[in-house]
Amino acid sequence: MDNATFTANNVWMMVCTALVFFMHTGFALLEIGLTRQKNTINILFKNIFIITTGLLMYYIGGFNLMYPGDFNGFLGFSGFGLQTDAAGLTPEYASGGYTYWTDFLFQGMFAATAATIVSGAVAERIKIGPFMAFTIFYVGLVYPIVGSWQWGGGFLSTLGGEDAGFHDFAGSTLVHSVGGWGALMAIWLLGARIGKFNEDGKPRAIPGHNIPLATAGVLILWLGWFGFNGGSVLSADPALTSLVLTTTSLAAAAGGLGAFIVSTLAYRNYDLTMFLNGILGGLVGITAGADLMSPNEAVLIGLIAGAIIVGGVALIDRLKLDDPVGAVTVHLICGIWGTLAVGLFGDKAGMDQLLYQLAGVGSAGVFCVLSAFLILFALKKTTGIRVSRDEELEGLDLHEHGMDAYPDFRMNQH
Template structure:
């Protein structure tokens, strides 16, 4: 058997593992960014979410994305189990498991809009719907044989497919669920519901940063030309630039080098470069990261002023930065890299407005589709399930106790007559 074929498959399984371990980063990031009384819930719902998306993706998700069908959706390869196929130079099962990890990340991002106030049943039902139809349709449009791919849409590792799709669903959930109790005052001013552990948040970001090399560099789908090293370089530079830019802007505006803003800047740089990491020069990666770090700070402030309660900043980090990262290739894609990876050169390399227009169409169509369909699904869930938000009492007690019957930090929670209580 061809040794390069074997090496490519081993490389992608390693990258799958890195992307799967990003879920650990999300657990720490979300738990650290929210309050102690919800920490165990966040950890648990992340694990069962990965379980649900795995089964749904196997049953229908992969087929809707990559199956033979039409420009809108795939219609074959359901209940995937072909051990003889070769896809993009990989064993079909290896390609499947790698793509599954991306679907799981998109769902985790979507659940950022549910944080600290949604019923466990809401997570269960929406996980199935999102994994079965919302994510697969957008992914088919761009990565399958869909209409955006046919236009030449550039989204190397998923700024649109994964991050914007997840953020659009999170926005729908945030609007329907409404803000957490105590977040906003009657005059519209916001109260800070601070996360309980910045160390967890920082460690979560670092784990995500490391996992992102499986995300972006793994999307080369092989090692034979070592192009994954170039992709990794661009990824590192954008993340670094995003962290520094966000820290400097919040320091200049607020007078303090706010840690959560700095961490979100690093993530924004990673999200932004995800679309363009195979299309741009290193200097452009730095600029993309800087702009992402500045944009994420402004976006965080914007959503808070609009009373859109986003506890883990999914809308800004994954949504706003995802939009910028997708559009950035329309400016910075080099002729050589664009030709090698599909699409056309960006505006600043003499490519005119063509690629920029395609990128914009992709952002608008994918974002609207994911938001509208998620909104409809959630509205139906509210009607059928009698609501998807926990009661006021349950929210005040915390989802650890109200949804799971135990605290994530039992030794730190108050007790009455030898039993746990709120």
């Protein structure tokens, strides 16, 4: 490979790294927009903690846990910290797609996303300390172990032989459902926010305080997905990169439209939040197979994901679970759908592939549910994980941080 191609590949991967980093801005704006003003500082604090601590945990051990080299296919570790020889900075590394340092940074941005998904689901009632402890364990251990099973050359990547195996291009299961399973366990153990369900158990809407910010957050996430999926090509290959960006965008558009149509038919109103989550559902749904799908298949996958969003939100409410931002529906349910879609559509469609996809969903699900439950249950029995009734009613910004996101400056004018 000539140096110009190697340089172009590496520059593209660095651009994608920046786009994935920018997604954390989108997550933060979406979460604060869909929740109440009194908890804004708390949510922003959690998001900043996730990206800073997540990146450091991935540096300390996560990267080498996820990419351990030769291992038994289930658990391996190649040491603490980062180190490379000269070959790690040349086309000899990663088939000339990027350098060792770019590899770490790109993957590190993915790692923090799993805990960010949980942040939105537990908003407005979790103690900040236990959440930070959960983030450290989940990003530092759980996410890289699951990732190693496929992207690190583990057992999922070899199911059925070298040319077969589980396929998850950019992480419908390995990123999104990992976060989604953690979110599901967290909201189950936490319980619903005060006032979410009435005495008859029927759900009540708790409106977010800034829908314009939530809308901006979704558009930023869509932009960031160009790096999330586009960077997962692992080079600047023109044909595959352009296909992936096309299928990603078409699925997002179809997901939004699908959720809009189904929610309008079901509830007789034009619900912007359903529209927004439909876009995210389409993005999560295409992520597993963005490299395998035709434009028509991408649209179909997105449309179905949009419909799933409407049904999934209703299902979560029916189960008496409280997910303020719809994280479980978007990232877990649509993540599962997108993973299974690889066996139904695209270049690898077939019964054998569908079984491999089911195996990946099941193994990741069992491990993440058990891990998240053990971490959160231990925290619940020791420090407790939920704030007091008074703290919840008055807002976490005041009690956890002693700050107000929107101070009334008029009170300070002379």
